[in-house]
Amino acid sequence: MENQTYEQSFGAAKVVTGSAHLLDTGKSKILIDCGMFQGLEEHKNYEPFGFDPKEIDALIITHGHLDHVGRIPLLYKGGFKGKVFAHPATFDIAKIVLMDAGKLQEEEYKTKYKKAQRRGKEKDVRKPLFTQDEVKEIFKKMNRQKIEYDKKIKITKDIKATFKDAGHILGSSFVEIDFKEFDIKKRIVFSGDLGNKNNGILPKPHTPTYADALFIESTYGDRNHKNIDDSIREFKSVIINTLLNGGNVLIPTFAIERAQQILCILKEMSEEKSLPKNAKVFLDSPMATKVTTVYKKWDQLLSKKCQKYKKHPFEFDQLRLVRDVEESKAINKIERGAVIIAGSGMCNGGRILHHMKHRIWNPRNALLFVGYQAKGTLGRDIIDGAKFIRIYHEEIIVKSKIYTINGFSAHADQKELLEWMNEFEKLDRIFLIHGEYDKQVIFKSVIHSYFDKKAHIVEQGEKIYL
Numbered sequence: 001m002e003n004q005t006y007e008q009s010f011g012a013a014k015v016v017t018g019s020a021h022l023l024d025t026g027k028s029k030i031l032i033d034c035g036m037f038q039g040l041e042e043h044k045n046y047e048p049f050g051f052d053p054k055e056i057d058a059l060i061i062t063h064g065h066l067d068h069v070g071r072i073p074l075l076y077k078g079g080f081k082g083k084v085f086a087h088p089a090t091f092d093i094a095k096i097v098l099m100d101a102g103k104l105q106e107e108e109y110k111t112k113y114k115k116a117q118r119r120g121k122e123k124d125v126r127k128p129l130f131t132q133d134e135v136k137e138i139f140k141k142m143n144r145q146k147i148e149y150d151k152k153i154k155i156t157k158d159i160k161a162t163f164k165d166a167g168h169i170l171g172s173s174f175v176e177i178d179f180k181e182f183d184i185k186k187r188i189v190f191s192g193d194l195g196n197k198n199n200g201i202l203p204k205p206h207t208p209t210y211a212d213a214l215f216i217e218s219t220y221g222d223r224n225h226k227n228i229d230d231s232i233r234e235f236k237s238v239i240i241n242t243l244l245n246g247g248n249v250l251i252p253t254f255a256i257e258r259a260q261q262i263l264c265i266l267k268e269m270s271e272e273k274s275l276p277k278n279a280k281v282f283l284d285s286p287m288a289t290k291v292t293t294v295y296k297k298w299d300q301l302l303s304k305k306c307q308k309y310k311k312h313p314f315e316f317d318q319l320r321l322v323r324d325v326e327e328s329k330a331i332n333k334i335e336r337g338a339v340i341i342a343g344s345g346m347c348n349g350g351r352i353l354h355h356m357k358h359r360i361w362n363p364r365n366a367l368l369f370v371g372y373q374a375k376g377t378l379g380r381d382i383i384d385g386a387k388f389i390r391i392y393h394e395e396i397i398v399k400s401k402i403y404t405i406n407g408f409s410a411h412a413d414q415k416e417l418l419e420w421m422n423e424f425e426k427l428d429r430i431f432l433i434h435g436e437y438d439k440q441v442i443f444k445s446v447i448h449s450y451f452d453k454k455a456h457i458v459e460q461g462e463k464i465y466l
């Protein structure tokens with residue numbers, strides 16, 4: 001087995017975060033993604049990678065989400081000197097995401113340090129994983145190789161790859177990796193995260209060709225999403241009814257993809273004149289504003305529907321981009337007719353909190369959830385029916401209307417994953433990554449009945465010979 005090619009996952013194995021997949025052909029070693037562990041897995045960011053970063057010849061980034069790029073600074077700290085391959089939009093988004101993560105790391109460190117100082121335990125406080133300055137330095141020295149979709153390129157002396165649009169977020173790719181083993185051609189495909197073909201702003205995932213082995217994400221391998229058209233209708237009616245009743249709408253949202261999706265629906269409402277002329281839509285998230293700028297820069301990647309708008313899909317008369325904190329605070333003075341889009345998506349921080357504090361006690365207003373709310377977050381508490389919440393040490397009664405719209409997702413659902421897999425001309429072995437174990441078990445059995453093939457659920461650190 002000495003020289004045989006193998007894959008080894010050092011994240012996103014039976015979990016959805018920390019994507020990092022090593023491919024070793026015996027002649028070169030490449031890494032596909034280098035993401036951060038989040039939530040319950042967070043402590044793993046402080047553990048060694050399980051491989052030597054100095055030995056990695058190249059890094060492929062499928063897309064700019066934190067769970068796919070978040071450990072890149074640690075890779076450099078570990079001595080990585082290779083080339084980095086990604087779509088240029090992915091480099092843009094990854095930089096915004098890593099700068100934001102660096103800022104959060106620094107803030108968290110400061111808070112913990114201060115508290116520990118009072119106990120005389122400041123030496124025990126863990127240093128930030130990386131800082132904003134370190135991210136800047138890394139981007140300065142990064143050997144960036146900007147890929148073009150559908151064009152085969154050389155990754156290392158024996159590996160070539162073709163990136164194809166995965167339709168998940170801007171610049172997202174699935175990657176077909178080609179190499180020879182004992183003179184036999186092999187193609188391994190990594191799906192990255194696959195998009196929801198009904199997301200509205202990006203095209204559906206591109207058609208794959210063939211694979212000797214496919215490593216496929218399985219985030220929603222157990223279920224299908226609600227119908228998107230119903231969700232959009234529901235979304236529009238909440239906005240219209242709340243504004244007509246003299247209220248305001250708060251929309252907690254993720255900065256990448258969901259914020260732009262929401263802007264695009266509001267743009268559509270503005271064009272069809274269902275959004276009142278005197279309404280004001282505030283995008284009150286510096287990060288979402290930055291990401292929207294990247295989406296504008298790469299608008300040739302957007303869906304046909306988005307491209308046909310006269311003005312830009314993310315621009316309309318009622319929209320205001322909020323830059324600084326003063327502007328954000330000034331929104332509090334508006335009594336009616338405001339739609340406020342702000343982070344964080346699960347209400348566990350960010351500017352949405354101060355908007356909630358000022359609005360959520362008032363029954364005229366609406367809090368509209370358009371994204372997943374994980375257990376333990378304020379967003380989840382509210383959905384679960386909390387009557388009172390605490391924001392900045394103040395107890396606040398929840399009287400505004402609460403709406404949850406479930407049809408929005410940046411991921412393909414079970415049906416779409418199967419449809420995409422069905423497009424392969426030849427598909428030999430199937431490996432499930434990037435999914436919670438119980439969902440993967442369901443997906444595995446569905447694959448078995450659909451394709452009559454046994455998929456394998458990848459374990460962290462397991463060597464898979466290809």
Ligand code: ZN
Nearest residue numbers: 063065168193
């Ligand atoms: Zn993603």
